[in-house]
Amino acid sequence: MSAQSAAVGRGITLAYERSGAGGTPLVLIAGLGQQLHEWPEPLCALLVGRGYEVIRFDNRDVGGSTHAGFPPPRPIQLLRGRWHSEQYELDDLAADTVGLLDALELDSAHLVGMSMGAMIAQTVAARYPARVRSLTSIMSTTGAARIGRPAWSTWRLMMSRPARTRDDHIDAAVRMYRHIGSHGYPFEETAVRARAALAWDRDPHPAPGVGRQLAGIMKSGDRTRQLRAVTAPTLVLHGDRDRMVAPTGGAATAAAIPNARLHTLPGMGHDLPTGVHSSLADLLHDHLSAPVRSTDAP
Incomplete structure (x- = not known):
């Protein structure tokens, strides 16, 4: 596969890859x-192999997608909720995702998101229900206060000085995933x-974009009420060793979305280790291929 790009509206272009042409569309949101x-x-x-056309893409502000031009917030601005006038929210990232569906001429698709990507997928499902065949939310949360928060040790790593070189970036990733991983x-x-290494090669010095994305999450606030509008069949997956998004986040997500199912993956943290790939693919396929329940939207 090679990365392609699509204009998704509002001056945003997203880099994406797709594989499994002709399969049932399945969008993975990072x-x-x-x-x-x-x-x-x-x-x-x-x-x-289970019959899906898998579509992966870079959200705005990372990789090969459009990067914003305004400075990211400083830590004190994050704490005080002081945002740049151009700061986007999860609603905007959801609109980007729908714009990608439009560009690919897909009326609807199954959405699977992890962490912030699941927040985006949740938002798409709440705001654009006709575009979502099913929703799977992995290691994510609702934005509610004191729910699904990172451990203090994780916050310390997140607030570390940004990497200045490729080697520093790689070493920082090892430290982070050794801490938050499974x-x-x-x-x-x-x-x-x-x-x-691939991330740095595609997008050197990624810290400003990460800071703007984090601000987008925080600016969006508590989305519990919004999630009550989700009608797509929903599966919530969460590991019991997650130090980035505490398992309370998965429980709150499942409680907020009508008829959602919560499944806990023992031993999993805030990553997707090789050992969970097979069971995760099975869980996704079972969910995506299940008949629509009578309480769900047609």
Whole structure:
């Protein structure tokens, strides 16, 4: 596969990749600061093998997609909720996603998001219900206060000085994923280093974009009421070792979305280790191929 780009409206262009042409459309939405390749190739191959056309993309402000020109907020501005006049929200990232569906001429698709990507997917499902065949929210939350918050040790890592070189960026990724990763599975340092190297090569000095994305999450606030409008069949997946988004976030998400199912993955943290790929592909396929329940929207 090679990355392509699509204009999705409002001056935003998104870089994307698709595989499994002719399959049922399945859009994978990456998390905070993540690029499309954070969805592991082996997992994507398993999904293609189950009959899906897998579409991955870079959200705005990362990778090969449009980057905003305004400065990211400083930590004190984040704490005080003081935003630049051009600061976007999750609603805007959801509109980007719908714009990508338009550009690819897809009336609707299954949406699977992880972390911030799941927040985007949730927002699409709430605001554009006709475009969403099903929703899967992985390791995410509702934005409610004191719910699904990072551990203090995770906040300290997040607030570290941004990497200035490629090697520093790779080392920082290893430190972060050694901390927030799936402690119930072996740490895959080689894979973490490879993904971090590719991320830097595609988008050197990514810290400003990550800061703007984080501000977008925080500016969006508590979305619990919005999530009550979701009608798509919804599966919520969360690991029990997550130090980035505490498991309370998954429980709150499932409680907020009508008829959502919550499934806990033992040993999983805030990543997708090789050991969960097979079970995750099975869980997704079972959910995506299930008949629509009578309480769901047609």
